Amino acid sequence: MLDDPSAEQFDALQRVLHSRWATVWVSCGAQCNAEEPLNSLHQGLLRTLRCENPLHRYVSVDLDPNAPVWSLSSATDVAHIVRNALAASSAPLPETEYAVRDSMIHISRVYEDRQEARLVDTTRPQAPEMRPWSTPGQNIRLEVATPGLLNSLVFTEYPTIDDALADDCVEIEPCAFGLSFRDIMVALGQLDETRMGFECSGVITRAGPGARAAGFTAGQRVYAFILGYFATRRKRDFLVEEYGIPPSHIFSSRNRSFANHLMSATEGKGVDVVINSLAGALLRETWQCVGTFGRFIEIGKRDIEQNSMVEMGPSTRSTVFASLDLITLGERRPVTRFGMGEIETAFRTMQTGQHVGKIVMEVKEEEKVKLQRVLDDMRPVIISREETYLIVGGVGGIGQYLAQRLVVEGGVRYLSRSAAAASASDTSSTTGTSPWLAHTRQATGATIVLANCDITNATQLQSVLRQHAFHLPPIRGVIHAAMVLKVGIFEAMTREDYLAAIKPKVQGLWNLHTLLPPDLRFFILLSSISGFGGNAGQANYAAGGSYQDALARCHAIQGLPAVSIDLGMVSSVGVVAESRPLTHHLEKLGLRAVSEQELWALVASAIRHPIRTPETCHIVTGLPRGFVRSETAAGWNRDARFAILEQQTPSSSGPAPHPHPSPGAGLRDQLAAATTLTGATLVIENALVTKLAEVFSRTREGIDPSLPLAQFGVDSLVAVELRNWSAATVQADCSIFDVMHAVSVTGLAGKMAEKSRFVKL
Numbered sequence: 004m005l006d007d008p009s010a011e012q013f014d015a016l017q018r019v020l021h022s023r024w025a026t027v028w029v030s031c032g033a034q035c036n037a038e039e040p041l042n043s044l045h046q047g048l049l050r051t052l053r054c055e056n057p058l059h060r061y062v063s064v065d066l067d068p069n070a071p072v073w074s075l076s077s078a079t080d081v082a083h084i085v086r087n088a089l090a091a092s093s094a095p096l097p098e099t100e101y102a103v104r105d106s107m108i109h110i111s112r113v114y115e116d117r118q119e120a121r122l123v124d125t126t127r128p129q130a131p132e133m134r135p136w137s138t139p140g141q142n143i144r145l146e147v148a149t150p151g152l153l154n155s156l157v158f159t160e161y162p163t164i165d166d167a168l169a170d171d172c173v174e175i176e177p178c179a180f181g182l183s184f185r186d187i188m189v190a191l192g193q194l195d196e197t198r199m200g201f202e203c204s205g206v207i208t209r210a211g212p213g214a215r216a217a218g219f220t221a222g223q224r225v226y227a228f229i230l231g232y233f234a235t236r237r238k239r240d241f242l243v244e245e246y247g248i249p250p251s252h253i254f255s256s257r258n259r260s261f262a263n264h265l266m267s268a269t270e271g272k273g274v275d276v277v278i279n280s281l282a283g284a285l286l287r288e289t290w291q292c293v294g295t296f297g298r299f300i301e302i303g304k305r306d307i308e309q310n311s312m313v314e315m316g317p318s319t320r321s322t323v324f325a326s327l328d329l330i331t332l333g334e335r336r337p338v339t340r341f342g343m344g345e346i347e348t349a350f351r352t353m354q355t356g357q358h359v360g361k362i363v364m365e366v367k368e369e370e371k372v373k374l375q376r377v378l379d380d381m382r383p384v385i386i387s388r389e390e391t392y393l394i395v396g397g398v399g400g401i402g403q404y405l406a407q408r409l410v411v412e413g414g415v416r417y418l419s420r421s422a423a424a425a426s427a428s429d430t431s432s433t434t435g436t437s438p439w440l441a442h443t444r445q446a447t448g449a450t451i452v453l454a455n456c457d458i459t460n461a462t463q464l465q466s467v468l469r470q471h472a473f474h475l476p477p478i479r480g481v482i483h484a485a486m487v488l489k490v491g492i493f494e495a496m497t498r499e500d501y502l503a504a505i506k507p508k509v510q511g512l513w514n515l516h517t518l519l520p521p522d523l524r525f526f527i528l529l530s531s532i533s534g535f536g537g538n539a540g541q542a543n544y545a546a547g548g549s550y551q552d553a554l555a556r557c558h559a560i561q562g563l564p565a566v567s568i569d570l571g572m573v574s575s576v577g578v579v580a581e582s583r584p585l586t587h588h589l590e591k592l593g594l595r596a597v598s599e600q601e602l603w604a605l606v607a608s609a610i611r612h613p614i615r616t617p618e619t620c621h622i623v624t625g626l627p628r629g630f631v632r633s634e635t636a637a638g639w640n641r642d643a644r645f646a647i648l649e650q651q652t653p654s655s656s657g658p659a660p661h662p663h664p665s666p667g668a669g670l671r672d673q674l675a676a677a678t679t680l681t682g683a684t685l686v687i688e689n690a691l692v693t694k695l696a697e698v699f700s701r702t703r704e705g706i707d708p709s710l711p712l713a714q715f716g717v718d719s720l721v722a723v724e725l726r727n728w729s730a731a732t733v734q735a736d737c738s739i740f741d742v743m744h745a746v747s748v749t750g751l752a753g754k755m756a757e758k759s760r761f762v763k764l
Contacts, residue, residue: 005044005546006509013498020052021494025060027085032068033553034102035109036560036617039068043553044509046100047545048493050537053099054639055492055723057730062088065102076106084108096643113648119608119622131157134374136343136366143374145199145346150192153350159375169388170213175205182362187353256281262288273297273320282306287313293322301326338363344370384610390524391471391478395458395515396485396507401529401573401602405482406451408603450475458485458511465518478519480610483512483551484529486544492719492739493542501543508547512554525613526564527606528555532571532594535623536639539723552621559620564613568605571625572596594625670732674761680753683762687733688752694728695748708748719743725751734760 004012020026028049032039042065049061064084066077080103088098102109141160148155168174181202188194210220242248252268254261266273273294281289282305290313293299299322301307307326318324337360341349345364352358386392392409396402452475456467468478485507489500512528533541534548551567558565574596605622626648639645670690677683692706699715706715717725722742729735735758737751745751756762 005048006041006505006550007502008498010498013501017494017496020061021056021059024058025089026062027081027088028061028063029066029081030063031066031072033063034065034100034111035104035556037553037556038560040550040553040557041509041513043549044505044546045549046553047534047537047547047549048542049099050535050549051533051539051542051545052493052537053642054537054539054727055494055542057641057727058736060089061099063100065100067104067106070106077103080106080108096641096646098643100644111644112646113623113626113644115648116619116622119605131373131375133371135368136370136372137368143372146197146375147190147192148375150190153190153347153354156190156347156350157373157375168209168211170211172211173207174209175203176208177203177205178366179204180364180366182349182353182364184353187350190350191354256285259285259288262292265292269294276300278302283311286311290314290317290324293317293320295320296322298323298325337361340365342367342370344372346372384607387479389476390480391475392480392482393478393515393519394482394484395511396483401570402482402484404599405484405603405606408606410451458514459506461514461518464511464514468518479522479524480527481515481519481523481525482527482529482606483515485511486529486531488541489543490540490720492540492723494739495719496542504541504543505547508544509550512551516554521563523564523613525610526558526566527609528552528565528567530567530569532569532623532625535569536642539727540720555620556617559615559617562614565620566609566613566615567621568609569621569623570597570602573602574598597624671734671761674733674756674759675763677762678764680756680762680764683756683759683764684749684753687755687759688749690732691725691748691752691755694725698724706748708752711747712742712745712751717742729755 004016008016026049028045030042030045033043033046037043046063049063052059052061062085064081066072066080070077084101088101098110100111102111136158143158143160146157146159147153148157180200183202185194185201186199189196189199207220239250239253242253243250254264273292275294275297277289277293277297277299279286279289279299279301280303282303286301286303286306290299297317297320299317301324305311306313313324339352339358339360339362341352341362341364343364343366349362349364353362386409394402394406394409452471454467454471456464458464487504487507489496489503491497491500508530528551530551531541531544531548532538533545534550534552537545548569552569555565555567571594601624605624626645670686673686674683677686688708692703692708695701695706695712695715695717696703698721701715712722712725719739722739725742726737726739729737733755735755737755737758741754742751745754
């Protein structure tokens with residue numbers, strides 16, 4: 004029902020959940036292995052209601068799907084749980100979520116996954132070591148740890164790639180690198196790029212099928228398709244024997260017939276570079292054989308001295324005609340040589356601009372370089388160019404960031420977004436709404452397709468998948484990052500807002516599950532910590548998040564790839580990073596922000612280890628060691644699931660927090676000592692002014708208690724926080740209506756005094 008309630012069902016649901024002081028929700032197959040993930044939406048909903056209505060009791064009981072649902076045994080279990088849960092409502096940390104499996108009652112606890120925590124701990128980089136440049140099986144790349152600091156240049160070890168080479172590619176063992184100013188700009192952080200070392204010479208070690216067909220073989224040092232002329236048979240034999248040029252690539256220069264042979268050898272495309280010493284008609288015939296963007300280099304003298312004319316037709320192909328006097332250019336250009344272990348010195352030499360000629364880095368077998376070793380689980384993911392990766396919500400902040408990282412790792416093949424997350428009419432453009440796409444595709448050669456698709460519409464999604472299946476490799480990986488935020492307390496939420504947030508995470512995800520091929524390498528669901536812990540104003544979003552977590556467990560128990568990552572705050576990208584009020588709210592819950600690098604470490608781990616157990620396929624982020632319960636975090640501050648995490652050593656130094664702080668102890672004593680309702684009102688008014696000053700970052704003097712709360716910017720979400728504060732510190736059950744419609748701060752304080760359990764008159 005919760006995935007698509009009718010108007011009547013939704014209205015009844017709101018009434019029931021707010022008209023009773025206690026609610027017990029009984030489900031089947033929603034927890035543990037989550038055999039029925041669609042039954043799990045109530046978990047996120049109830050967790051949010053505990054935040055919005057802290058004085059109400061919301062308890063969930065999940066029955067064993069492998070046992071008769073309404074047997075005498077099941078009824079006995081439910082009655083036992085309800086009796087104990089409601090009786091323990093005044094306990095410091097009452098249990099609220101239960102599951103029955105094999106006649107045993109289970110409860111849930113949060114614990115630290117130290118292996119995943121190690122992956123995202125960016126404060127402990129491995130110290131670089133001096134190791135030989137040339138080590139068998141070693142694959143390294145030059146990187147700058149801190150852009151702008153040349154002393155942070157280091158070679159980073161990457162996994163050896165054993166995949167077959169692409170059709171037209173060759174693999175080389177480098178012998179020397181030419182240093183360029185582009186390399187310097189990358190190292191200094193002046194270019195939005197990380198790759199360096201584009202000038203290289205070496206020996207071919209492997210060749211792709213197409214490259215082999217073109218004549219490239221291991222051991223070659225020349226990387227050009229050479230076509231030559233000969234005037235006599237003796238000269239042809241010299242070219243064959245001395246330079247290894249195949250006879251089929253050598254043509255006679257005695258007459259113009261060579262032109263036809265040359266064009267045939269290049270399949271009519273013409274040549275890229277001509278170094279010419281022929282004269283007269285033969286020069287003009289050779290000039291006609293230059294292909295698009297080709298260069299004609301004249302090293303002869305005759306036609307230049309005679310001021311001969313050439314046709315301009317080949318110039319329409321963006322060609323270049325240039326002449327060189329080899330006599331005057333005969334002096335060899337100076338070369339400054341450095342070893343690979345002197346990389347920093349070489350970069351600093353070019354940075355100063357004092358060098359003359361070319362700077363070359365020479366490879367020496369035994370030379371040692373500064374090498375950054377990478378832990379096995381922190382190595383880059385292997386992305387195949389023969390596969391397509393689908394990112395739902397890929398033009399949003401987090402989705403776009405992950406798309407860019409996949410391109411860096413090896414190439415994104417397919418980028419999709421749901422119409423619910425963004426709207427655009429052009430399904431092929433790589434500019435406009437996402438200008439980064441054009442730059443990314445040009446810089447990396449990745450195939451990126453932007454599809455405007457509503458994933459909640461199964462017919463539309465199937466059509467898009469079929470359309471792109473003809474020209475893209477099969478989809479082998481999915482990242483679901485679609486989200487819609489419609490914030491509002493549940494008792495006032497419209498059905499339309501509820502469904503807007505639910506559908507991309509529930510119906511859209513189910514459509515992906517049913518329409519995508521079963522042989523996916525990875526299936527990553529970006530969920531939310533709101534679904535795990537609840538968050539006032541996000542009942543719809545939290546319900547969708549709990550479904551994502553359950554679907555991951557359902558996949559895991561079947562041996563299918565699925566990892567659900569509950570995100571809270573991501574420090575510099577995404578919806579939360581763009582909303583200061585939302586960030587401030589999550590900070591008050593005691594959550595820690597996750598950096599982009601930590602997010603990628605988790606995603607990369609889910610790509611490397613896609614098949615997990617039901618216990619490890621669900622990752623919650625942002626909960627620090629020694630989790631401190633905040634008095635404003637209603638729901639969270641009485642959630643027994645955090646008990647183990649709270650007892651662990653905090654990640655920062657300092658005294659351990661009190662396990663169960665008692666907020667408002669001083670206020671309680673003052674209210675108990677009050678002899679009149681007016682006196683109690685003044686006590687609460689004073690505390691309420693302090694609270695409002697804290698919420699809106701004002702001084703106490705800036706809060707006039709005679710003014711209505713709306714004057715200070717109190718909206719429905721702030722009203723929820725004030726209601727929770729009232730319940731926690733004053734023990735007064737005020738409604739959202741009481742807070743929003745109070746004529747003044749003093750008036751609200753009076754209402755709280757009337758309802759406070761601490762006031763004994």
